[in-house]
Amino acid sequence: MRGQGEEHRLGPADLGGELGERATLVQFSSAFCAPCRATRRTLGEVAAMVPGVTHVDIDAEAQLSLVRALGIVRTPTVLVLDATGRVVRRAAGQPRRADVIAALGEAL
Incomplete structure (x- = not known):
């Protein structure tokens, strides 16, 4: 993971899809992760x-190099990206809908 003061930016090549026009919710999941299914639904x-x-x-x-670069240690982990792909929030574990909406406020 990058040191303090350095920011992470992710783009379409990292995500395997386009960034959202205003923000992107990025979820790191694994096959046998039960909370990942609920997180996928919430997001x-x-x-x-x-x-x-x-x-x-x-x-x-499937994306171990990205997982290592971002310091992801458990699933689900959720990153909130702003419109430019900059990581503005991150959380591990199953989030509540209200927490996701609040975190989006920082990206919008």
Whole structure:
């Protein structure tokens, strides 16, 4: 992971899909992660409610170099990216919808 003061920016090549017009919710999942399914549902619902927000689900096992570069140590881990792909928030574990909406406030 990059040191303090350095920021992470992710683009379409990293995500395997386009950035949201206003923000992107990036979820790192693994095949046998039960909380990942609930997180996928929550993030999908929030992305559908907020215009310009996209949800991208990344298989952590298939993207090990990205996982290592970002210091992802458990699934689910959620990153909130602003419109430029800059990571503005991150959280490990299953998030509550209200927390996701609040975190989006920093990106919008």
